Amino acid sequence: MNVVLFLLSLIDLFFSPKRKDLYFKRRILDEFERNLAYKVNIEVTNRSNHFMSYSLVDGIPQSFHQHFPLKGRIQHGVTSVIEYETKAPVRGEYEITKLYFRYSSVLGLWEKQMTVNLIDTVKVIPDLTETKQFLENAQKYLLFEGNKIRRHQTGIGDFAQIRNYVVGDDPRKINWRQTAKLRQVMTNEYEPEHGKYITILIDCGRMMGSELEKGNRLEKALEAAHLVAAAALENGDYVSVLAFSKDVKVFVPAAKGMAHLQTILHSIYNVTVDSAESNYASVFSFMETMQKKRSLLLLFSDFRTFLYEEHALLYLKRLRQRHLFLMVGIEDSTLQNRANEKPDSVQTTMIKSIAQQQIMFKKKEKTKWERQGLVMIEAKEENLATVAVSHYIDIMNRNLL
Incomplete structure (x- = not known):
């Protein structure tokens, strides 16, 4: 057998x-x-x-x-x-x-x-889902998230075209010369100025590795930064990107055109969180030498870590004379939940009071920075990209840059 x-x-x-x-x-x-x-x-x-x-x-x-x-x-x-x-x-x-x-x-x-x-x-x-939605229909994307593209100031910006007057248009923008020629009411249409400089700063320090419900802070910051870059490039602005921790990790010089979006993506897709603390003073000093033209400095960082950096305030005061600064961070949901807890016991009462103390400290420091003209915004993790691009559009429409 x-x-x-x-x-x-x-x-x-x-x-x-x-x-x-x-x-x-x-x-x-x-x-x-x-x-x-x-x-x-x-x-x-x-x-x-x-x-x-x-x-x-x-x-x-x-x-x-x-x-x-x-x-x-x-x-x-x-x-x-x-x-x-x-x-x-x-x-x-x-x-x-x-x-x-x-x-x-x-x-x-x-x-x-x-x-x-x-x-x-x-x-x-990074996940580019939000960027694709924005490029398909910016107005629909922002309205879905509870925001809208705001109208710019009357007569401010570049002349775009002459079109027929419709109900609701500003009568001050009526083009009387064309109205007389064509014998129908015509109005001037303006759009925000193009060719502005946007510098996106991405913090890769230790605190950006804090875990969220989906990914960590750095992942959300990269997705939001890519969305803002796409919106700015589509608008005809110049965009540069800088990723840093204790030193500068990646720097993409300013350029315009949608082809530059791929350059940015392939430069920052591989950045990771470092174990070291971020050196804000060093990166702001670097920006002072590299970016000579007036630009919007959009920083994605951890809110609390940034507030403790006293040396950064000195550099930002100097940068504020030439540039417009906007810092966007992710709201600490754990801290908010602790502050809103019902004090059922001595332990929960102590935790609640400490959380409220931390929130009050944050508000106090934020007010101090904003008095220097440095705008700081906190957003929920799911709304970070939307808040960042909405404020960029608002700055462009109000001609603040």
């Missing part, structure tokens, strides 16, 4: 595909947006005369969502497409080099394993 079983297994081995008859190809996108699902296709060509059962594991990074092994059957002489879905929760550049493939013979008495070298590079970039 042992001899018969051994001969049977040899016959089964003879009817299994050879390794040289199997060909593999991976189809995967070059870029993944963080936490969005993407499909990956593996093409397996069986050029032998035998079908097989397989078990497949792709060599994607461990941080990617995985559902392996994938199992199935492939007939002889056909190309089968194996599809699976994955997500990438961590930004960065990854190299996928291996594919592990195990297949069995007709009777399943033999199983062979192959390690296939398939090299692909994937860049995981």
